Amino acid sequence: MLNILSTFEDSKNAMLKNQIEEILRKHGIKAQKAHIERLIKNIKPISEALTPVLLESIVLENLTIGESYFFRDIQTFEKLRKILKERPSWNILSIGCSRGEEVYSTAIVCNEAGVECSIKGIDVNFHRISQAKLGCYNFWSVRFLSKEQIEKYFNIVDGKYCVKEQYKTNIEFFQGNILDAGLSFFGKREKFDIIFIRRVLLYIDRIDIVIQKISTLLKDNGFLILGAGEYFPEVLEHFSPAFNDVGTFYRKISKKTEHPEIKTTKSKFFGKHRKLTEIERTKSEKTQEIEFAKLLKKTFEGMELEERIKLVEEYLSKKAYQKAYDIVKESCKKYQTNYLLWKYKTLIELELNDIENAKQSLQRALFLNSTDDEIWQLKHALDFRAKLKK
Template sequence: MLKNQIEEILKRHGIKAQKIHIERLIKNIEPISEALTPVLLESIVLENLTIGDSYFFRDIQTFEKLRKILKERPSWNILSIGCSRGEEVYSTAIVCNEAGVECSIKGIDVNFQRISQAKVGCYNFWSVRFLSKKQIEKYFDVVDGKYCVKKQYRHNIEFFHGNILDAGHSFLGKHERFDIIFIRRVLLYIERIDEAIQKISSLLKDDGFLIFGAGEYFPEVLEHFSPAFNDVGTFYKKMSKQSEHTEIKTIKSTFLGRHKNLTEIEKLESEKQQEIEIAKLLKKTFEGIELEERIKLVEEYLSKKAFQKAYDIVKESCKKYQTNYLLWKYKTLIELELNDIEDAKQSLQCALFLNSVDDEIWQIKHALDFRTKLKK
């Protein structure tokens, strides 16, 4: 009964969650299930099975690119989807203020508690941990141990509880369209990605920008959007054929030409190869990400069983952060999942050398030894 209720809530919001996370939640709340109202149960599910971690100026290179784009016009209408506790919204407001442009910003999240916190605009140190002392003093007032966003960065900001995929949006104007939409670390948890992208495209102005989290890549996006910068990156622009990224356009046209005389099976293989080529091009999106962000992104892709996407990131990350045992552990695990036994053995040696007391590494070793025996 409880499981069915939770699955219905997730289905209603179009959210994906791992079976192990659902089972853990059921175990935790089963003793009090009779006291849970439908509203309270929904709040608990969304709090525990959707991502809520964020901090100010997450993916700093994204905000550096935002500063460049803001120079194009004097005013902007901005939407933040999955805004959590508001760190992204206020970070954007700060950048707009410093750029000397007018910005109207709306944030939306399915979690009522997080939206309530966003409206207050006061945070624990965790949310400002990557800011310098000078930045903290400039952007925040410290009140009872909380870091509260200063008044000059709160103008023209609104927060709303809701799901962007719902049919009606009372918080949107009848014909309201946005210049910029943030949707970072959200599509990872959405079941109907095609539907979400079409919805977002309809909410953007013809020359509007869509902003993903660093390292995120969804092939479906390229049907409606094209990378806004020559280095690809996390910014996409609502696409016309004229604005499509040159290299991506070349890849598409090359594979389209091949499709004419192919069988259905050959077409599927060709489409898969096209996606691989575009993924290589988009690999630059995570080159500027710091270690903590890389690890979180890998973990998010692992939770989705998107092993190839996780591997693209962890492989590059191991080159940059050669002494981080967690990266080598994940690399071993992914190579094992991809049945790349020889590379997995080498990665495991690095992980064990860097941290021989991690039980999970030894569990992976046992699994790798077993897989090696089977292969023989």
């Protein structure tokens, strides 16, 4: 009897896993195995009552990024103020806009800069889009704003912080996937001056396709804005850093106007691999990305940190924890104030069952960035592992 029940449970888990993975493929989203397994465990008791539509909603709610807050990565909005001086009106798109904090932050900056902005936000999650349209938030979303800023930008209604109407002009929100063929809410020829896609590409399977799509949606010399600390070699196929620090702002380029140093770097990289067969290209895809990053490091200052993080993430995806640890341990000595490195160091030490060192790394990560939800999740996991070890 126990064997029969066990087989039934395994079959049920497998069916749910297949359904979830199909939904993720449909939206071009990738998710960690541990997150999928946790979701299956949570929804299995109600799986019989789940319709396909409800299951899809649950998957998108739990396996896509949703955490945000007003003026996240404040330096990004400081740079935005600079480029807004270039012209009097802007058409802006926010991809993966979540509950709308990024869209309204941008609207506030446009308002204060005295320029006209039309802003669209798109997200695959219906519930987040509904919240974005409402424009009312808990304190968590405004936690980094001063009292004066809160009073200036929000009306407090029933304990919620509701964006004032003057900052909601010319804003639209849409539920959908940027890769959908029939994006009916965009005009056939609509082009954008600025596209935000911050902390979204980390969850996308085919980054190259998304970047190509963004390039077609941007006007010539339009701006692409990534999240702080994000680096993807695919971006440099269509964009060039807009500021000397590389950072988060990229400007769309044509082959004629491409930065000469980037052009030389690409020429070296692609020339080296031109003679590879299709099979060899497929097998060496990740190696090529790493080589590309190394070449770019020689072109721009400050690229070394991003290259290390990219390599650590690559090893983590392959569960090559010791290789990842060798890199992150040395990197933490060189970049002692980078919270992301300390977060990864904690994760790897946890995977290697090095509890004591993981505790020390976690303390450093929390000190450097106590607002990162993933660090607090690591703390819970570490506390649980420490109890088991006693």
